[in-house]
Amino acid sequence: MPRFLIEAKYIINDQVAIKGPDVRHIKNVLRLKKGDALSMTDGAGIVYEGIIDSMQTQGITVKITSQKSLSTLPIQLCCAQALIKKDKMDWVIQKTVELGVSHIIPFTSSRTVPQGKENSRRERWKRIAQEAMKQSGQTYTPTLAPPLSFDKLLHASQQYDLKILCWENEASHSLKRILRNPDRDLSIIKSIIYIIGPEGGFTPDEIQKAIRSHFIPISLGDRILRSETASVTVASILQYEANTLLPPPS
Missing domain, CATH: 2.40.240.20 (Hypothetical PUA domain-like; domain 1)
Incomplete structure (x- = not known):
């Protein structure tokens, strides 16, 4: 219901x-x-x-x-999604909200294909997010930021405890390895932001900027996923892992 x-x-x-x-x-x-x-x-x-x-x-x-x-998720999840084609962006917003993402930041980067009419699209996205929130029986209204440039996105990410950037060329870090790193105190993590790039990926300069802003580049495995698939995949994994990120009961 x-x-x-x-x-x-x-x-x-x-x-x-x-x-x-x-x-x-x-x-x-x-x-x-x-x-x-x-x-x-x-x-x-x-x-x-x-x-x-x-x-x-x-x-x-x-x-x-x-x-x-009712309490919200133990971890506040933010999806920063590069602007993609209309129907795909609609789908990302709908499915990530259903999966518990509480904040969505659309953004443009060097390889983003301009779509136009982002302001009017934002009103549509708000309606989609609200319907997804109601359909999935959630109790907190998700927030949707206006589209940002990549640099402004990095600046807006300062408040998050854990910052992840999905990059197909990353060879050292997987999402599982980051979340289950014994050297990282997960009990203090209250918020996570993850960045999903456009179909053309990120430029080397953008990757370096993100690293300087304390983002951790991660791989989602050997398969190259479409942008919208990657976004929902990460939301699903983080939703599943949210319970394990909680501190043990005292």
Whole structure:
């Protein structure tokens, strides 16, 4: 069951009104009726459970029966994705959000193929990210940065505890080796950013700039993956490894 996004300020006397496209989805796709249960979130970690109280053409009223705060992922994941073709970029945003990525930074680099209309595309990406968040039952709304240049991306990465750059020519470090390095104190890692380049890859100068910004180039194995495949692959691995990155219980 999807979890629908609501604004907490519209909760009045334990009731909340749902309007917009979600009304059609609830009525025509899920075919819910008065008295059926519904799960909602404010996008900031609070989950509301409720019962549909009334259904009108323009909106649905839900009576809230309970609420609770849920924790987010133990590791905050950021995907920095080079701009790629429209449908592929849409797919990356949808799937990485479903996999628990909480922040997405589109960027341009030397070998990025210009697509144009990035600002209008960003509004579309926001809608895709929000729908993926609701569909996967998450409680935190993912954030989507405006497209950045590669240099500005490196500057914006300073806040992250672990910084990874996927590079097909890396021979020494694999993602597994980085995550399970006994010399790295994973218990203090609260955030990870990973960079996925365009189909043409990175220039040597960009790799050196990233290394100077404390990114670790890593290999994803012998296969050369498409940009969108690499992005989802890394998100899947990091999601799986997130539990092992937690400190042992005291």
